[in-house]
Amino acid sequence: MIRTATPADIPVIRALIRELADYEKVPHEARATEAQLRDALFGEHPAVYAHIAADDTTGDPVGFALWFLNFSTWRGVHGIYLEDLYVRPTARGTGHGKALLTELARICVERGYQRLEWSVLDWNAPSIAFYESLGARPQDEWTVYRLTDEVLARLGRPV
Template sequence: MIRPATPADLPVLHALIRELADYERALSEARATEEQLRTALFGPDPVAHALIAADDTTGEPAGFALWFRNFSTWTGTAGLYLEDLYVRPQARGAGHGKALLAALAAICLERGWSRFEWAVLDWNEKALAVYRAVGALPQDGWTVQRLTGPALAALAAQGGAGLRSDNRTNSHAN
């Protein structure tokens, strides 16, 4: 059973995110709080969405997918970027991961979006096998790039000061 997350799911969603971080050997990097998740998912300007996979017999949460909308300048359409997909070890092999992926693919098609993308750790062979089984292909020639911490601050200091905090430029200012 796949369903949209609700505010009542925040404690379990937070726990699942921490389980994922532990699985990915990066628990110390998972610093998001339940309150931050509440704002991101259910606040006045949601920036992400989540689905919960629940066990069909017990209703217990088995996993989750957290995603947000992106945009392709080449196709001129929005797309879906899967930030996290996680299924608890005891629930693996029951189809929850594939069901989450199928639900996300359906969201893409229902909304007329052209792409469904995500990144996966190169050592996660089990996840890679699931992704290949549903027809996902690696994007050869592309690598993920990321700026954080001091490097992010240093680059921003080189010219981002002219932008307004509401993401609009002041090109229409007098």
């Protein structure tokens, strides 16, 4: 069962983010607070969206997808950038990950978006195999760059 997240889901979304950070071996990077998530997802100007995967029997959350809109200047339309997709290990292999991606693909088709994109760590072979089994293909010609923390502050400092 996939459903749109509600404000009541904020604590579980934060917990799932922390579980994902542990899985990706960077627990110190998961610094988002419940207040930040509430503002981003449900504040005055929401810029991020989330869906919850729930156990079909109990209704308990077992995973989530957190995403936002991007824009293709070449195609002239929005797309979805999937920031995080995570399913708890006990629920993997039961279709929750595919159901989350299917819901995002449905939103793309319904709204005329032409891309659904995400990044995956090079070492995450199980996820890569899963994504490729759905027909996703890596964009080998692109390299992700990032500015954060002190480097971002230094570059963005007023001149």
